[in-house]
Amino acid sequence: MQTADIQSRWLNFFGDRGHTVVPSASLVSDDPTLLFTVAGMVPFVPYLTGLVPAPYPRATSVQKCIRTLDIEEVGKTPRHGTFFQMNGNFSFGDYFKEQAISYAWELLTSSEADGGFGLQEKDLWVTVYKDDDEAIRLWKQVAGLPDERIQRLDMDTNYWSTGQPGPAGPCSEIFFDRGPAYGADGGPATDDDRYVEIWNLVFMQYLRGEGSGKNFEILGELPKKNIDTGMGMERLAFLTQGVENMYEIDQVRPVLDRASEISGRRYGANHDDDVRMRVIADHVRSSLMLMSDGVRPSNEGRGYILRRLMRRAIRAMRLLGVDAPSFSELFPASRDAMKAAYPEVGTEFDRISRLALGEEETFLRTLASGTSILDLAVATTQKTGSTQLAGDTAFQLHDTFGFPIDLTLEMAEEAGLSVDRDAFDTLMSEQRAMAKADAKAKKTALADLSVYGDFRALGETVFTGYELLKTDSTILGLIVDGASVDRAVVGDIAEVILAETALYPESGGQEADAGSIVGKGFDLEVLDVQRPIKGLVSHRVQVRSGEVGVGDAATSVVDPVWRHAAAQAHSATHLIHAALRQTLGSDAHQAGSYNKAGYMRLDFNWNQPLSPATRSEIENIANNAILENLEVTTRILPLAEAKSLGAMALFGEKYGDTVRVVEIGGPWSLELCAGTHVSRSAEVGLINLVGESSIGSTSRRIESLVGFDAFKDLATERSIVSQLTSSLKTPREQLPERISDLVTNLKAAEKRIAQYEAAELAARVPALVSRVSHVGAVRLISENVGTVKTTDELRSLATTVRERLGSEAAVVALAADVSGKPAVIVATNDEARKSGVRAGALAKLASGILGGGGGGKDDLAQGGGSDLTAIDTALQAISANVAG
Known part of the structure; x- marks a missing residue:
């Protein structure tokens, strides 16, 4: 069956x-x-x-x-x-x-x-x-x-x-x-x-x-x-x-068989290989289904779980002897097995495939770099004579670099080492303690939200904010510190449950409205508006004046300036999304957004930076749409009908049987959205694209200022340009060339200054060498050289002096004032170290006297502190230690 x-x-x-x-x-x-x-x-x-x-x-x-x-x-x-x-x-x-x-x-x-x-x-x-x-x-x-x-x-x-x-x-x-x-x-x-x-x-x-x-x-x-x-x-x-x-059923076995074909290992011939093929079949299917519901690989939360599944599958393929990429063959096999039950894995497969192949490419590079780090750790362990790799090293490889523990065990064993599993497991247990919610679904689900149950039983909160900025209602409930109460007084922070509200609750990437709730004898400042459970809106407020009680008549009042600016930003998000797809193609699909008054950001699926020209094109298309004053309309439609019209849904968002469709310029921008919007695109005012960055191997982020905030930012830039044209006495259009010339000249001047300073330092070397003293069998130079610009200069001077002292046992300890704080450099040669003199120990000794810390290698070390008056004492301590 x-x-x-x-x-x-x-x-x-x-x-x-x-x-x-x-x-x-x-x-x-x-x-x-x-x-x-x-x-x-x-x-x-x-x-x-x-x-x-x-x-x-x-x-x-x-x-x-x-x-x-x-x-x-x-x-x-x-x-x-x-x-x-x-x-x-x-x-x-x-x-x-x-x-x-x-x-x-x-x-x-x-x-x-x-x-x-x-x-x-x-x-x-x-x-x-x-x-x-x-x-x-x-x-x-x-x-x-x-x-x-x-x-x-x-x-x-x-x-x-x-x-x-x-x-x-x-x-x-x-x-x-x-x-x-x-x-x-x-x-x-x-x-x-x-x-x-x-x-x-x-x-x-x-x-x-x-x-x-x-x-x-x-x-x-x-x-x-x-x-x-x-x-x-x-x-x-x-x-x-x-x-x-379960790995051999019709929805899973095709991936297992494909892994067998790619690796050349026969399923059923070897227990360990069988387990690996089952892991691959399970994890590839799980990854496919997670990505079809909008999850993307990342380093936290859901994305981390997805990444772990995909990397375990890649690791299992490696253990089957396959070092080359294989997701291009494994994921289609899973798609074909699952699409009859879940058609979305077929319709969304291009996007899913790009995510999977990008993650595989990234992790194969991680495996290469992780192997280098592990090789170094193995060599260091062997050098100390130990036969066990430290548990924290294995955990760091796992947690920081995504290097699987079983790979660490295998490679350590090949080098003749074991791994301190007890220490590793302890660290892993501490990490897992924060992620056990999955195991307790039936025991924890929504238990802490029970306080809202009685209010939700009275019916859904009616949201009137699409049409109104003020709505009269009744206070159905008050919650303070997680408990239902009858009244709240001045200064209290409380949650207010209303039968109707004009205040928009945070959702769909849009921040909650600013505003107030007022009634006879009370004034409440709205701090936040949320939907703690489906169908119920809760207003977090501070009682500014009076006393409020359950059953009181109340009016929710939206701050009109905030709402308009938030609507501008949300509509701007749709404009940028449409411009993005027009410029890059349909592959650049929105993967998340956030907007508030004056600001918007949009995350989208893309795996490379946008060129300055592309950024300008996106910005120009969005602003041209503003100039065209396109009509913005909303409709409530059955979900299937909305999708048939081409309305775009955000992956990972939940939609009911009916949805709200927001159109800007008809089909130019058509999206499912519950947010607030302007009535015509010209009301957005202006979009100023201020940032574009990476948020993952396959995701990018665009940030823009909107409306008056966009204008203020451009006005600030205009003021800066005006100051530059005045200071440099250069027309605006010639500024880039003029500044480029100045930077080139500055670099040349800095290079000449560095040469002069190096020559000056070199000139000080003979005088320092001439002041060498003999402490037992060791020649010692311990000097306060006054003021130097950087610690690097002091280090260069110390190593140069050490070289001039020849091969006999020698120690150089130089101290100086570097930007108002004491610094010390200690350098030793081979013969001095054979005598037991260690630069790190001497630097640490001097730093303690200077009021700071220091240390380093046996041949070269540095330290510092805060007490310039203690430099001579610190140098004397070095001399005494060398003599001892």
Whole structure:
């Protein structure tokens, strides 16, 4: 049974039984506590917990998920994958335990001809929470399961809660027995690979109180009981397709086979090679899916996870003997396997491919440079006589240079060294402690947002700001320090929940409106406006005067100057985007933006700097569009219709069934956007492109000033040019040539001055050499040379004097005033070092007396401090130390 068939059977089964079929949400989760959608239930958590009213009584989905906590297990077990699909059916206060069990058993055991999965009843086991006698009774009643195939397990595996006070309940898991060839008898309780968990049923029926771990109180039953289930698509696929593991199913195997062909290694011939091919197949698919949802490789957050997956795949290819680039063949194989289920991987593949190939090229260079760094570390370790490479060295290679630890282990072993894994693992554990949110999706998702639930239950916040700058409303709630309160007084910082608001909440790259909320007897300054949960707007305010309470009439007032300038900047962003694509082509697609009053920036996919001519062309096109005074219109359309018109969506953004389309000049600029805009392009005023830079190997950033801020910046430049023309007595158009001539003359003068200063220093050498003294067998020059311009000059003087003293044991210690602070340079020759004199130790000694620090190598070292009056004392200490 192909994976696409499993998906259609699932959705058809539950759709026919009254469930709303909900499309997969993005891998980029809306939940602020999560990097990714890590479980099928994550998009439904607000409904399951009651934070947001459910828009339907029952739902079903096939949800894309990413989970990387067990990344080291990928390829080693039959079921661990970083990307997976979770088939779910959900009930929000509708059906409960008996119906959920009945649906699961019917779908699993019905014949394929009848739309089921055709599993044999004899192969299925279930686990239940140890005290859930009701579930045991139902499994016997519905499925006719005997006692020996129903196992009671403890809270750590068969109980769900958020980890906070709120909904909780027991779980029941369904397992498939692969047979005695795969492990020992004993059922799922043996925790053996023989028994594969395929479906988890969560019965959300209780309200839990405070506590942690297993220690919390059940306060009673929920008034509305929910069902949350999840079936692993890949797990069922490898069981029904008759293959050994998830890496061999129809959506994954093509990449594995392509890696085998490229490397010339046969799958199934060598265990280590098999694991590497599975890692490649899994990670390439995961990377493809992440990039199709707008994630780009980077050094932080989601981009770091993507980069790690891609680099592990490159590393695995290297271990298969492939040093050349291979993504150009691996990614198309994954695209072809996935596009039937997810068409976007096909339509967006050009963009995805550019990102993948650019990342591969960058990492292959990293491998080359990392190898050089590792070679140096190995040589240093061997020189000290140690047989173990330091753990912090291995961690630095991994963390700073992206050099995989297994590559470090392999190369160190080739050089006869081990790696201090304990130290490395400790450092890695400290780093991982900050990234465990993925593993606790069900325990943490939205738990800290529960304070908004009661307000959201009253309905969505109505945003009137597209048409109005002032709206009368009612205060539905006040929140201070995370808790709901009845009143707020002067000086308080609070969150205000209104039924309606004209104030724009930060979203779509646009900063929140400035403004105020006023009413009878109070005035609130708006500090920020956000959407903490879907459909609810929260205003962060400071009470400037009076006292405000829940239920009070209130008016939201937008600062009109701020709003107009913000609208100018947002419309300018669309103009720059259109100009960018007109200049560079459709490949230059927006990848993020930020705009506020007077300023905008736009990130876009591109892998090389823009020339000055290209920057000017983009700026000219955008400003010409302003001059043309193009009409700006907005329409609310179904998403499919908007896309059919050519409206561009920002990768990674979430869109509902209906979207707002912003048009500037009709088809000239057509984008999905919820931001505020001017009514005609001339209102933007002026765009002044002030910056263009790299933000990654495949991404660039344009920054512009907009409107009056753009004019002020140009006026400042005009003033500077005017001053230059006056000072240099040169017409404006001749300034570049005149300044170039001045710079050339200045460099020539600086070169002559440097020659004079070098000659002056050289002239001081004979006098210094003549003042040499003998301290035992060592000849010593210890002098305060007065004032010099730089430490480099002092160092040059010291080394020149050392050379003039010949091959007999000699030490030169020179001190000087450098820019008002003392500096000391100590130089020794070979014979002095054989006598035990070390320049680094002498410099450190002198620096301590000077009130600073210093040190260096045995032959040459420097130091300094803050006390010029201590120079002579420091030199005397050097002389005494040499004598000793």
